[in-house]
Amino acid sequence: MISQADKIEVLKVIAHPLRMRILEELSKGVKCVSDLEEFFEIRQSNISQHLSLLRRHGLIDFYIDGRLRCYFLREPFIPDLLELLRKDYEEDLPAPACCPVTRRGKYPGDRRN
Amino acid sequence: MISQADKIEVLKVIAHPLRMRILEELSKGVKCVSDLEEFFEIRQSNISQHLSLLRRHGLIDFYIDGRLRCYFLREPFIPDLLELLRKDYEEDLPAPACCPVTRRGKYPGDRRN
DNA sequence: TAGTATTATTCAAATATTCCAATATTTGAA
DNA sequence: TTCAAATATTGGAATATTTGAATAATACTA
Secondary structure (H helix, E strand, O other): OOOHHHHHHHHHHHOOHHHHHHHHHHHHOOEEHHHHHHHHOOOHHHHHHHHHHHHHOOOEEEEEEOOEEEEEEOOOHHHHHHHHHHOOOOOOOOOOOOOOOOOEOOOOOOOOO | OOOHHHHHHHHHHHOOHHHHHHHHHHHHOOEEHHHHHHHHOOOHHHHHHHHHHHHHOOOEEEEEEOOEEEEEEOOOHHHHHHHHHHOOOOOOOOOOOOOOOOOEOOOOOOOOO
């Protein structure tokens, strides 16, 4: 449910080591702030800041249990991305024709005409 | 061919509006720097900087035709990611059980015990 | 109601990113 | 050989991101 225009913003939000780990944890199930704090050994304020950012972008949400905030994954794009990131590729993409030694070839555009 | 450890770095590199557009262009075929410059109406030095960054991370490469550098896509993860970004999702992920009005529910962890 | 656990917010310092202008480098062409 | 086209690199200013410390807000519990 991300607008096409926001997708780069969302990628930027995801591309952070701690936020990525938070998303991976939440993809396994609900977690409250202090459990994340304990699990990652990161200061509470920092965890909250990242959760807040993730929420502002609609990637996660929470429900409440007493004083606990139970965060969970909301954006369906995330699990697909996490899976894609786990995939490993054997080969580079095939390169366009060029001499493999000199790395010279012809440009297909018309800049050369 | 990205090491698991570098994937976040790579995501960060991709998560930039101009770099994303460059990758999209290159996914359609080889492009030289001045064609990109013209196409995007961005200063040459800036295009070069972004291409250089993309290359340092192994996402693209180039071959040479005279004074032209013919850039092309190298990292097989990119087309998959671009396709995933095009996909649109109809529904949010199913939320864990909680009252939809009060947004209250029970935390499954043992923090509550 | 007072105290405490849980989480959020604000502020400021440190660091990183982005872009432009200027300059350097490389290579084909005259 | 010069000259010019194509691209890369460098330095610096503006801006954004990240983090910790301190503090605020909220809601159980005794």
